[in-house]
Every structure is written in C-alpha cells, then in structure tokens.
Amino acid sequence: MKRLIMGNEAVAMGALEAGMTFFAAYPITPASEIMHFLAKEEGRIVFMHAEDEIASMHMAIGGSLAGSRSMTSTSGPGMSLKQEGIGLAHMMGVPMVVINVMRVGPSTGMPTLPSQGDILQARYGSHGDYNPIVFYPASVSECYVYIQQAFNAAEESRTPVILLLDGFLAHLAETVDLRSIRVPRKKRTLPPLGKGTRHFTGLLSKDGIPQTKDTEYYRKWYAGYKKRVERVADKYAYDSYLPHPDSETLLIAYGITSRVIRPLRKEYSIYRPIRIFPVLEERIRDITSRYKRIIVVEMNDGQYRGELQKILRRDILGVSILGGTINLREVKAKINELL
Amino acid sequence: MNSYKDYVKWDRMPTTWCGGCSIGMVFKQLTFTLEQIQMPKERLVVVSGIGCSGRAAGYFDVDSVHTTHGRALPVAEGIKRANPELNVVVFSGDGDLTGIGGNHLIHTSRRDTDLTVICINNEIYGMTGGQMAPTTKRGAVTLTSAAGNAYYPLNLQGLLTSVPRHFYARSSAYRINHLQKCIKEGLGWKGFAFIDVISFCIENNGRRLGYKNGFEMLDKLKADFKINTDPSGPLAANELGIIQNENQKS
Numbered sequence: 077m078k079r080l081i082m083g084n085e086a087v088a089m090g091a092l093e094a095g096m097t098f099f100a101a102y103p104i105t106p107a108s109e110i111m112h113f114l115a116k117e118e119g120r121i122v123f124m125h126a127e128d129e130i131a132s133m134h135m136a137i138g139g140s141l142a143g144s145r146s147m148t149s150t151s152g153p154g155m156s157l158k159q160e161g162i163g164l165a166h167m168m169g170v171p172m173v174v175i176n177v178m179r180v181g182p183s184t185g186m187p188t189l190p191s192q193g194d195i196l197q198a199r200y201g202s203h204g205d206y207n208p209i210v211f212y213p214a215s216v217s218e219c220y221v222y223i224q225q226a227f228n229a230a231e232e233s234r235t236p237v238i239l240l241l242d243g244f245l246a247h248l249a250e251t252v253d254l255r256s257i258r259v260p261r262k263k264r265t266l267p268p269l270g271k272g273t274r275h276f277t278g279l280l281s282k283d284g285i286p287q288t289k290d291t292e293y294y295r296k297w298y299a300g301y302k303k304r305v306e307r308v309a310d311k312y313a314y315d316s317y318l319p320h321p322d323s324e325t326l327l328i329a330y331g332i333t334s335r336v337i338r339p340l341r342k343e344y345s346i347y348r349p350i351r352i353f354p355v356l357e358e359r360i361r362d363i364t365s366r367y368k369r370i371i372v373v374e375m376n377d378g379q380y381r382g383e384l385q386k387i388l389r390r391d392i393l394g395v396s397i398l399g400g401t402i403n404l405r406e407v408k409a410k411i412n413e414l415l
Numbered sequence: 416m417n418s419y420k421d422y423v424k425w426d427r428m429p430t431t432w433c434g435g436c437s438i439g440m441v442f443k444q445l446t447f448t449l450e451q452i453q454m455p456k457e458r459l460v461v462v463s464g465i466g467c468s469g470r471a472a473g474y475f476d477v478d479s480v481h482t483t484h485g486r487a488l489p490v491a492e493g494i495k496r497a498n499p500e501l502n503v504v505v506f507s508g509d510g511d512l513t514g515i516g517g518n519h520l521i522h523t524s525r526r527d528t529d530l531t532v533i534c535i536n537n538e539i540y541g542m543t544g545g546q547m548a549p550t551t552k553r554g555a556v557t558l559t560s561a562a563g564n565a566y567y568p569l570n571l572q573g574l575l576t577s578v579p580r581h582f583y584a585r586s587s588a589y590r591i592n593h594l595q596k597c598i599k600e601g602l603g604w605k606g607f608a609f610i611d612v613i614s615f616c617i618e619n620n621g622r623r624l625g626y627k628n629g630f631e632m633l634d635k636l637k638a639d640f641k642i643n644t645d646p647s648g649p650l651a652a653n654e655l656g657i658i659q660n661e662n663q664k665s
C-alpha cells in the first residue's frame with residue numbers, strides 16, 4: 077500500500093525492518109523525527125533518550141556488544157560528539173549504525189536548513205586512521221533501503237556504518253510503498269557478552285591482550301582491518317550513472333543535490349555515488365576517464381571534489397551551493413560560468 | 416564452586432599497577448566478594464573507563480569492556496538495558512567517573528540503572544602523572560594545582576543521594592571487610608549502586624605530598640576513617656558506611 081512518508085520516518089521504519097532492537101539518541105533538528113517515531117516502539121525495542129550524544133553513542137556500543145542491533149541518530153554538532161565513540165567502535169569491532177542528518181554549520185549555524193557540510197567529518201571526523209563505510213541515499217524509498225544495507229554492512233564489517241542524510245531529504249515526503257521493498261538481512265556476527273572471557277578494548281590488542289608498544293603488530297592489524305572493511309564495502313558498491321551520448325561534461329552529485337540536478341540529464345551525463353566512502357575508486361576512475369570536464373555539485377565548499385581530485389589526480393571543477401537553499405536555476409548558472 | 420581465583424585472568428598477571436598501589440587491593444576484595452556470592456561467571460560483565468583503575472576490566476576472567484575515558488557508564492547502561500540478565504559491574508577511577516564522565520554519573524544514577532559501580536577514589540588523575548581530580552582536597556598540591564587546589568572537592572554523597580531511590584556506600588582500601596560488605600550489598604541492590612572506595616596513589620600523588628610508601632598512605636586511611644554501621648543521616652567526612660533509600664511509599 078502506498079503512503080506518504082518522510083525520509084526520517086523511512087529510516088526509522090527501515091531500521092526496525094533490519095531488526096534493530098536498541099536505539100539511543102539525543103534530540104536535534106533535523107534528525108529528531110527518527111527519535112519520535114522510535115519512541116513509540118519503546119518496550120518492543122530498547123529506546124534511550126540519553127543525556128547527550130556522547131552517551132547515546134556509547135550506549136549503542138554497549139547495546140551492540142550485549143547482542144542488539146544498535147543505532148543512534150543525530151545532526152552535525154551531535155555528530156562531532158559521537159566521533160570519540162566512533163573511533164572506539166572501529167577499534168573494538170562493534171557493528172552498529174550512526175545516522176547524521178546534515179544541517180548548515182559550523183556550530184549551530186542554520187539548524188533548520190539542509191547542507192552536505194559533514195562529508196569529510198563522516199570520513200575523517202574521529203581520531204587516528206580508520207576506514208568507515210558511508211551511505212547517502214537520495215529518496216524516501218532509498219532511505220528505507222540503505223538504512224537496512226547499513227545494518228548489513230555493519231554486521232559484515234563489524235564497524236559503525238554511517239548513513240548520511242540532509243535536512244531536505246529527512247523532511248521530504250514521498251508517496252511510497254515500503255512494504256513492497258525487501259532487503260535480505262545479514263546474520264549477527266558478534267557473539268553477545270556473557271559466557272565468554274573476551275576483553276573488548278580501545279587499546280590496540282591481540283586476542284584481548286593490549287599491544288601498545290608493538291609497531292609491527294599495529295601495521296599488521298591496520299592492514300587487516302582495512303582489508304576487512306574494503307572487502308565488505310565491495311559488496312555494497314552502490315551508485316547510479318546516467319550517461320548522455322553527446323555530453324563531454326560529467327556532473328557528479330550525491331544525496332539531495334543529485335535529485336535537484338536530475339533534469340540536467342537532458343544535457344549532461346550524471347554520476348551519483350551512494351556508497352560515498354570508501355570512495356568507489358575504480359568505478360569513478362573508469363567513468364570520469366570518458367569525459368573532458370568533471371563538475372562536482374555539492375552543498376558544501378568542495379569537500380567531495382577534494383577527495384576525488386586526490387584520487388583522480390586531475391583538475392575537477394566544482395559548484396558549491398552554500399547556505400541551505402538549492403535551486404536548479406542557480407546550479408545551471410554556476411555550471412555555465414565554468415564552461 | 417568458583418574460587419576467587421576463577422575470576423582472575425592469570426595470564427594477564429602481573430598487572431600494570433605500581434608497587435604499593437591501592438587499586439589491586441580493591442580488585443582483590445571484589446574477587447573475594449564474587450566468590451562469596453558465587454557470582455556465575457557467564458552472567459558477569461565488567462566495564463571500565465580509562466585510567467589506572469580502568470585497566471581492571473581486562474584482569475577479570477569474564478567478558479569485559481575497556482571503554483573510552485569517562486564513558487564506562489553509558490556503555491555499561493547499554494549492555495544492561497540490552498540484556499537485563501547480565502550483572503554489570505563498573506570498575507573505574509574518580510577522574511573517569513566524576514570528572515570527564517560526570518554528566519553520565521548524574522544521569523545514569525537518576526535513571527537508577529541497575530549497575531554496581533566501584534569507584535577508585537584516589538583523589539588524583541593517577542595514570543597521567545598526578546593532575547588534580549574533582550575529588551582532590553582543597554589546598555592539595557598536584558601537577559595542575561601547583562599552588563594548592565583552589566576548589567572544593569565534589570560532594571559525591573550529596574550528588575548520589577539527591578536521587579530519591581539511591582545506594583551510596585563509602586568504604587576504603589584499608590577496611591577490607593567493610594569494603595566486601597559494601598560490594599556485596601551493592602551487587603545485591605536492584606538499581607544504581609555506587610561504592611566510593613577511598614584509595615590512594617603513592618607514585619603519582621603520595622610522594623609529592625610527602626608519603627614515603629603505600630603503607631604510610633594505607634595507615635593514613637586507617638587513622639582518618641571510622642566505620643558507621645548504622646548512619647541515621649549523611650555520613651560525616653571521616654565516616655565509612657552505606658546510605659540507601661528504597662523510596663517505597665508505605
């Protein structure tokens with residue numbers, strides 16, 4: 077049955093469909109509706125309105141260790157607070173999902189307006205070297221699908237997987253039939269606490285024993301961790317490509333921006349990564365090699381463009397839409413300025 | 416039958432703690448108490464934060480979690496709420512639980528989450544060399560209070576008993592029978608039980624204060640604190656005891 081559903085609600089419904097039984101968060105616009113929706117499930121799931129985002133992140137870690145599929149949701153300022161715990165979850169190997177609904181920053185910025193300003197925060201926001209899997213859907217039904225795939229990727233990689241949304245998509249209502257969408261569910265991979273003698277620690281460790289002075293071991297561990305994440309990420313290499321036979325220009329956009337520029341497919345080729353991290357390197361290398369010009373359109377000051385430039389080692393043009401408002405006319409004008 | 420030895424991860428011995436440290440004394444009393452109540456190992460999870468005290472989790476031969484600095488309580492709460500069958504013990508330092516983790520202490524106790532918290536209150540940030548903690552006495556010289564601590568220490572008893580239903584126990588690393596009793600009652604308490612264990616740190620605090628060894632510091636605990644077995648109100652500053660309130664309406 078078709079129903080009018082908004083992005084945040086689809087995320088919450090998808091999480092339940094994925095078997096999530098533990099949710100902890102702290103209210104923040106524009107992510108709060110996820111909380112409001114899940115509050116009604118309290119009793120069927122563990123629902124915690126925590127004292128802050130640091131607590132909600134760490135509660136979700138505890139919930140996952142104890143055997144629950146766990147999730148937390150927030151927006152930019154709260155995401156910054158979760159970063160300490162994200163590092164811990166990578167180090168300890170904890171499967172869980174973190175949602176960041178992006179708004180205009182820095183700081184309290186423009187809380188009710190959408191942005192894509194936390195792209196690099198999602199990739200690099202914690203400390204030390206790590207390799208997160210990040211998805212970014214572009215429609216309400218995709219919110220429902222990719223939250224479930226985020227849980228699957230989290231189980232397989234045993235890492236905290238990030239789902240990015242923007243305030244636009246989170247509040248976008250579309251008529252969708254979510255019941256007709258089926259996403260196969262991966263099994264739990266982490267045996268729950270109790271019965272064992274395991275030691276989970278944020279210290280570098282080998283079989284639960286800290287190895288804090290062993291450089292060789294760190295290098296081996298890191299290579300193994302990175303490979304593990306990459307192998308899993310390979311299975312979730314989602315993107316979409318709309319080639320235009322006569323275009324010498326490729327537009328790259330993700331999330332809500334890709335939605336807004338879709339009418340431009342009559343003139344240009346458009347590529348949209350959905351798994352935005354790890355960057356779909358080979359695929360992007362292959363597609364971009366066919367074009368004279370590449371323009372990344374994004375609601376930030378060139379964050380993804382910088383990542384692609386690093387990988388492709390060629391000049392990439394950018395259209396930055398700042399300040400929380402986006403319309404096609406402005407994007408078009410900015411593209412024309414570049415050509 | 417479990418012996419206290421069964422709760423210890425012997426292949427991790429010796430511990431990281433300095434000679435004359437009080438943390439191992441408390442660790443040992445906890446293992447004795449676990450033996451006394453025959454805590455099933457498969458139902459026990461120990462959670463720690465970061466600090467010398469935080470290393471304790473790794474020395475228990477059960478599933479254990481060594482979290483980030485200050486976050487032992489939210490991780491423990493997540494575990495307990497996800498699986499209420501587990502007995503979750505938090506073993507951590509005063510800086511960890513009351514300083515950086517202070518907000519979590521306020522709210523985990525307010526939610527009366529069923530955890531047993533053992534706080535090694537050595538009045539110092541031991542691991543990082545001896546900076547003042549929220550529990551450091553006024554006037555005490557530490558690395559970050561070179562002219563003497565200008566502030567009053569946190570009133571932990573006041574904080575924890577401000578919640579209508581509460582369990583606050585103060586014991587010391589010296590009064591081991593009393594400590595065992597506090598831990599035992601804390602483990603039996605349904606709700607948030609906080610055991611404030613007055614301890615000491617010889618290497619990164621005591622020597623600066625003029626103590627020669629851990630034994631002298633232990634002796635000072637003996638002299639300074641007396642047990643009040645039946646407190647009628649709040650514990651005086653020099654008293655050890657248990658303050659509990661079921662808050663059951665009659």
Ligand SMILES: Cc1ncc(C[n+]2csc(CCOP(=O)(O)OP(=O)(O)O)c2C)c(N)n1
Nearest residue numbers: 465466467468484508509510511540541542
């Ligand atoms: C976020 C963060 N800040 C600071 C530190 C450094 N640090 C490690 S242990 C510690 C203090 C520990 O003191 P306490 O909890 O009293 O434990 P003790 O060593 O005294 O047993 C600090 C500040 C850290 N590990 N993480």
Ligand SMILES: [Mg+2]
Nearest residue numbers: 508509539541
């Ligand atoms: Mg301390």
